[in-house]
Amino acid sequence: MRNLLASSERGLVDLQPADVDWLHQLVADWQVVADLSVSDLVLWARTDTNRFVATAHCRPATGATVHPEDVIGRRMPAAREAMALEALVNKQVVVASDPEWTGTTAVREEYVPVMREGRVIAVMTRETAVGVMRGGRLVDRPQEDLADAICHMVAQGAFPIRGAATGLRHGTPRVADGVLRLDTEGVVTYASPNASSCFHRLGLPGSIEGGHLAEAVTRIIPERTPVDETMAVVLMGRQAWLTEVEIRGVYLSVRCIPLSDNGERAGALLMVRDISELRRRELILLNKDATIREIHHRVKNNLQTVSALLRMQARRATNDETREALAEAERRVATIATVHAALSQNVDETVDFDEVFASVLRGAAAVATAGGSVSTRIEGRFGVVDADAAQALATVLAELVTNAVEHGIEGQDGTVTVTARRDGEDLTVHVVDDGVGLAPGTVLSGLGTRIVSTLVQGELRGSIDWQPVRDPQGRPGRGTDVVLHATLKPVGPR
Numbered sequence: 253m254r255n256l257l258a259s260s261e262r263g264l265v266d267l268q269p270a271d272v273d274w275l276h277q278l279v280a281d282w283q284v285v286a287d288l289s290v291s292d293l294v295l296w297a298r299t300d301t302n303r304f305v306a307t308a309h310c311r312p313a314t315g316a317t318v319h320p321e322d323v324i325g326r327r328m329p330a331a332r333e334a335m336a337l338e339a340l341v342n343k344q345v346v347v348a349s350d351p352e353w354t355g356t357t358a359v360r361e362e363y364v365p366v367m368r369e370g371r372v373i374a375v376m377t378r379e380t381a382v383g384v385m386r387g388g389r390l391v392d393r394p395q396e397d398l399a400d401a402i403c404h405m406v407a408q409g410a411f412p413i414r415g416a417a418t419g420l421r422h423g424t425p426r427v428a429d430g431v432l433r434l435d436t437e438g439v440v441t442y443a444s445p446n447a448s449s450c451f452h453r454l455g456l457p458g459s460i461e462g463g464h465l466a467e468a469v470t471r472i473i474p475e476r477t478p479v480d481e482t483m484a485v486v487l488m489g490r491q492a493w494l495t496e497v498e499i500r501g502v503y504l505s506v507r508c509i510p511l512s513d514n515g516e517r518a519g520a521l522l523m524v525r526d527i528s529e530l531r532r533r534e535l536i537l538l539n540k541d542a543t544i545r546e547i548h549h550r551v552k553n554n555l556q557t558v559s560a561l562l563r564m565q566a567r568r569a570t571n572d573e574t575r576e577a578l579a580e581a582e583r584r585v586a587t588i589a590t591v592h593a594a595l596s597q598n599v600d601e602t603v604d605f606d607e608v609f610a611s612v613l614r615g616a617a618a619v620a621t622a623g624g625s626v627s628t629r630i631e632g633r634f635g636v637v638d639a640d641a642a643q644a645l646a647t648v649l650a651e652l653v654t655n656a657v658e659h660g661i662e663g664q665d666g667t668v669t670v671t672a673r674r675d676g677e678d679l680t681v682h683v684v685d686d687g688v689g690l691a692p693g694t695v696l697s698g699l700g701t702r703i704v705s706t707l708v709q710g711e712l713r714g715s716i717d718w719q720p721v722r723d724p725q726g727r728p729g730r731g732t733d734v735v736l737h738a739t740l741k742p743v744g745p746r
Contacts, residue, residue: 267297271373277412278366279308282376284509284523287427289399290315291380295366296328296336297373304328304336304375314428318359318379332361336375339363343372345407351382358382367409376406394442398433398521401511410512413492424494425505425525432465432522434489440465441519450524454502465522473499489520496527503531548596555589580654580700587612587650591642602743603642605634612646613653613670625665626657632672634679638741644711645738649683651700652734656685679714679738686731689720714738 279295286293295308306326311317328336332352339346343365351358359379366374378399405411430447432440440461443451451460455472466487473479477499485491486508497504505525511518559582566578590611594603613628637645649670656668664687671682708716714737721731 267373271368271371274368274412275308275366275374278376278406279310281412282310283313284427284521285378285399285402286310286312287314288395288402288431289378289380291378291399292318294319294323294377294379296375296377298340298375304333307374313426316381318357318381335361335363336377339365339375339407340372343367343407345403362403364403365407367407369409376403378403392444394433395427395431395444398431398511401513401518402509402521405512408512408514410515413509415492425507425523427523429523429525432460432524434465434520434522436489436517436519438464438466438488438490447522447524450504450526453526453528454497454499454504469497486522489522498531501528501532502526503528544601545596545598548592552589552592552596555585555592559585559589583650583654584647587646588643591639591646594642595639600743601639602636603639605637605642605645606630608642608646609634609649609670612650626661627667628653629667629669630672631669633674634672634681635674636743638743640711641738641740644707648704648707648712648716648736649681651704652683652736655698655700656683656687656732656734659687661685661687677740677742679736679740681736681738683734683736684721684731686721689730689732708736708738712736712738712740 275295275297282293285291290312292312293310294306296304297307298304304327306323306328309319309323311319335346335348345365346363348361348363351360353359358381360382362378362380364376364378365372366376402411428446430450431442431444432447433442435441440463443460448460451469454469456468460468466484469487470484480495480497482491482493482495483497483506486493486495486506487497489508489510491508492510494505494507497506503526505527507523509521509523511520562578562582562585566575566582569575569578591603591608594608595601610630613630634645653668653670657666661668666686669682669684671684673680705716708714716737717735719733719735721733
């Protein structure tokens with residue numbers, strides 16, 4: 253329908269924004285008509301020169317098309333415009349008296365006025381190859397009748413149905429999956445072979461034609477079985493919606509299109525699909541997802557236990573060097589636990605690192621501050637990061653912030669600023685302090701710095717550099733600027 257919107261700026265007449273929206277809804281749901289009658293559908297809009305131009309095209313999924321080539325943007329042949337105008341003026345469906353011979357196929361043409369609030373806003377043609385075969389036999393007459401009923405609803409402004417379930421989702425049935433027709437009382441008057449098979453698998457014995465569908469399904473539902481609240485009205489043909497029926501592990505997706513004629517109920521069209529295998533696979537995935545979350549949760553709990561044990565051991569240590577080593581180990585374990593806590597909240601093995609790092613930054617700065625007042629600031633965004641990179645990045649940044657507080661600011665008042673710039677897979681982070689600056693021979697001399705270098709080159713596939721903070725003129729100033737470049741794995745949107 254983008255073609256329609258573009259064409260509306262080039263001379264389509266009598267089309268208001270609400271009309272264009274109505275045509276969008278029609279195109280979103282007209283595949284059912286094409287599949288029922290094995291027909292091509294073409295939407296024609298009238299121009300200010302009283303010509304018709306094709307703005308949308310739908311081919312059947314149940315058979316061969318009569319238009320292998322693209323017809324959107326073409327003008328209707330002059331010989332056919334008289335019938336299109338007749339349908340538009342008289343507001344009635346017009347069927348060509350003789351098939352149109354295309355050279356290889358005889359095509360029956362039907363002109364359907366698209367009505368909205370008493371106005372004809374476009375014309376839809378239904379073009380069917382004469383003698384179309386489906387599955388080795390002629391097109392089912394009951395399905396042809398269903399297509400005719402919907403076309404007459406289009407001509408009466410009753411289709412598309414407002415609020416109908418036109419959007420696709422996992423398990424949405426189509427005509428080829430199975431079709432039923434109900435009368436006004438909800439009795440099945442026609443069931444395609446596939447539809448009958450679906451309800452047989454559900455547990456309905458014998459033929460379902462001639463029976464009240466909603467009552468028959470209700471009788472075989474075991475007691476205390478959860479039931480979709482929309483099931484009854486859908487199976488009775490009274491609600492244009494999508495529902496699921498589940499009995500003993502068999503899942504059916506059922507979609508209803510209520511039929512009407514001049515405002516009066518005329519039964520309903522139901523499409524049904526067996527989605528048991530799909531739901532079983534989804535259940536397996538849900539179980540796996542729950543298992544992954546539980547693993548991360550338990551790992552987080554275990555790491556927190558280890559962190560507490562290290563903290564207790566540090567308190568009992570009599571040697572200052574031992575106490576400091578245990579405190580550093582406890583901080584590193586707590587950082588990893590924070591990432592696992594975030595991973596336990598989702599199933600896609602990614603984390604919003606901005607949320608994780610805010611907690612890591614507060615903890616690292618608080619533990620490292622021995623005196624003075626140190627403030628921390630985060631600028632920019634890290635974005636979503638995969639689990640492996642999140643672990644490494646959190647550990648690296650925690651070490652850099654700790655080093656900045658302990659060796660840069662050295663117990664004085666100061667500020668540590670972490671600035672992140674993300675461009676796709678490329679991440680650049682600056683950790684800047686306003687402390688005493690670099691001392692000769694200190695870079696790459698401690699355990700923490702060696703851990704940082706190893707993780708950056710390995711897990712983060714990047715580089716790191718320590719340099720003095722420079723003033724606007726480029727002269728060395730007070731403080732240290734640690735520049736981290738990392739290459740992250742691409743992750744999908746969350």
